[in-house]
Amino acid sequence: MPIIVNVDIMLAKRKMSSGELAEKIGITPANLSILKTNKAKAIRFSTLEKICEVLDCKPGDILDYEK
Amino acid sequence: MKILGEKSLSSKVIVGLNILFAIISVTDIVVLGIIIKIINHIVMNENIQNNIFDLIVYIMIIITGLIALFIIYQFIKIFKNLKNNILFCENNAKRLNLVSNSCFIISAFYLIIALFIASIMNNLNGEFIYSIFAFSVILIIIFVISGIGIKILNEIYKKAIEYKEENDFTI
Numbered sequence: 001m002p003i004i005v006n007v008d009i010m011l012a013k014r015k016m017s018s019g020e021l022a023e024k025i026g027i028t029p030a031n032l033s034i035l036k037t038n039k040a041k042a043i044r045f046s047t048l049e050k051i052c053e054v055l056d057c058k059p060g061d062i063l064d065y066e067k
Numbered sequence: 068m069k070i071l072g073e074k075s076l077s078s079k080v081i082v083g084l085n086i087l088f089a090i091i092s093v094t095d096i097v098v099l100g101i102i103i104k105i106i107n108h109i110v111m112n113e114n115i116q117n118n119i120f121d122l123i124v125y126i127m128i129i130i131t132g133l134i135a136l137f138i139i140y141q142f143i144k145i146f147k148n149l150k151n152n153i154l155f156c157e158n159n160a161k162r163l164n165l166v167s168n169s170c171f172i173i174s175a176f177y178l179i180i181a182l183f184i185a186s187i188m189n190n191l192n193g194e195f196i197y198s199i200f201a202f203s204v205i206l207i208i209i210f211v212i213s214g215i216g217i218k219i220l221n222e223i224y225k226k227a228i229e230y231k232e233e234n235d236f237t238i
Contacts, residue, residue, distance in 0.1 A: 031238050041236035 004064040005043075007036050010055045025050035077149040084143045088136060095132040098125050124199065127180055131206075134173050141166050155224075155231045163221040170214030177203045177210070 011021060022032040027047065034040050048059055055062070069075035105122045109115055141162040148159055181203040184196055 027238060034236060035238045039236060040238050041233045043238050047238050 002066050003038075004066055005035055005038055005040065006062055006064055007032070007051065007055075010057055010061055014055055016055070021051070021054060024054045071149050071154070072152050073150065075150065077146045081143060081146045081150065084139050084146065088139045088143065091132050091136050091139065095129055095136070098129045098132065101125055102129065120195065123180070123183075127177075127199075127203075130176060131173060134169050134176075138166050138169050141169075155228045157228065160221055160225050160228060163217055163224060167214045167217035167221060170210045170217060174207045174210035174214065177206045181207065 007021070011018065018032055018036070019029055022029045025032075025047065035043065048062070051062060052059060071077055102122065102125050105118050105125065108118045109122070145159050145162050148154070148156060153159075181200055184200045184203065188196060188200065
């Protein structure tokens with residue numbers, strides 16, 4: 001899929017662990033791992049909103065498009 | 068009544084299918100014995116015409132039996148998955164596909180038999196041969212309809228697996 005999820009980069013920038021993020025946005029670490037490894041087929045707006053809120057960023061900082 | 072999981076309808080269906088599997092296996096073994104006996108009669112030149120008709124009928128039974136065993140085995144596996152609450156897996160879809168293909172193989176086999184009987188019908192006008200012809204035609208219709216039905220169900224099942232996968236990977 002050409003949509004790339006860059007949660008890892010934002011996590012490194014914010015010096016936050018995956019477990020912490022998962023806990024704060026209320027998803028399981030397994031689901032966060034699916035998201036990080038680009039295996040996810042879709043992302044709910046509510047999840048995206050929470051990620052942006054916790055990481056203090058915009059959707060464009062997390063999602064990227066590569067041809 | 069519970070349909071899926073332990074102590075449900077699917078676990079009871081498995082028992083029924085296992086019994087059916089055993090009955091068909093025993094029948095196939097008995098029929099195999101009869102076929103060997105008939106071949107012996109043919110080799111010894113005893114009433115060749117009648118023996119050949121008997122041989123055709125018993126070969127029909129044994130081949131149908133073997134394919135039926137295969138179909139029942141696939142259904143046992145599918146129902147075992149349902150019993151274990153594994154509903155949407157690729158394996159079930161593959162097994163349903165195998166079942167529908169088996170149905171088409173049985174109908175093709177009976178079509179060949181029906182065509183063969185139709186070709187010799189004018190020479191031998193016994194009631195027996197007409198009944199085998201009618202029986203073959205009915206089986207062709209039943210298995211073609213079943214094969215198509217299962218194929219369509221399989222496609223629906225595949226779609227369901229796709230949707231489930233999409234749902235599982237929606238974060």
